[in-house]
Amino acid sequence: MIQGGEGEPVHVRAPAKINVFLSVGAVMGDGYHRVSTAYQAVSLYEDLRAWNSDDFTVSFTGSVDTSQLATDNSNLAIRAARLLAQHAGYQGGARLEVVKRVPIAGGMGGGSADAAAALVACDALWGLGLGRDELLALGARLGADVPFALVGGTAIGTGRGDELSPALAKGQYHWVLVLAEKGMSTPDVYRELDRHRERHADDIMPADPMPGIDADVLQALRAGEPAMLAEVLSNDLQAPAIHLNPQLGDVIELGEKNGALAGFVSGSGPTVAFLAADLDSALDLQIALSAARLTAVRASGPVHGARVVSSDR
Known part of the structure; x- marks a missing residue:
């Protein structure tokens, strides 16, 4: 894994998604719906850089207006970094900077891409070396689209959309x-x-x-x-x-x-x-x-x- 030292960020790129098929089940007793979806990751990217820090912070630049986007502990990227630290028993923090291109609340999983990028970046930054399955399990705790943002490609999602299986797909x-x-x-x-x-x-x-x-x-x-x-x-x-x-x-x-x-x-x-x-x-x-x-x-x-x-x- 790549480890970022003092002043040296880890840079992660994560994609937006399109649901080329989305079937939504009847509302359940808990108010949620099961879904069945076919995801495709597309080349509209979020770029996240992570530096070692004593605390957890996030800031945004890019083509999307982020003036109303939360930067406190409710932000999905910070939640991802904190969850990873808690899971690994890591005592430090991370300063995150996101170049945002995926629209906010746009139906393309931009927040999920940020969370996936934070998991991958902090795993590398802190030298944790977690396996794919561990990161996927953490991603599923953050949101239904986060596991797919980690995997990319084309995949089938069931349950809340977070239970993934690869799709046989070819072409661009x-x-x-x-x-x-x-x-x-x-x-x-x-x-x-x-x-x-x-x-x-x-x-x-x-x-x-x-x-x-x-x-x-x-x-x-x-x-x-x-x-x-x-x-x-x-x-x-x-x-x-x-x-x-x-x-x-x-x-x-x-x-x-x-x-x-x-x-x-x-x-x-x-x-x-x-x-x-x-x-x-x-x-x-x-x-x-x-x-x-x-x-x-x-x-x-x-x-x-x-x-x-x-x-x-």
């Missing part, structure tokens, strides 16, 4: 992401899903308490064909997210009119992800969406999970 996918100025509350979107299902109980099948992955999604991922995947992209949270923010539907319509194979709400929103046929199509789509005064960025996937960058840059 080109995405255009429309980032919103304001985030959405994940609990609010889930509550709206429950209300949506109640309102339309006579028209839709009852939700399965134990949802599964559509076999056509697995087949499309194995084939590595964007057009096949576009036909089976699905997100149970899309309808409630659009109900809460109708503009998302307009963005999807605009992107599909400008050449996207398919567009959908990422996770609980409000980021909208468009799958493009190839790099040239993604460039054209990004230009068209930007011309409509939307914040559009390109990304590709799948990419690796959180890992130490070999040279600090």
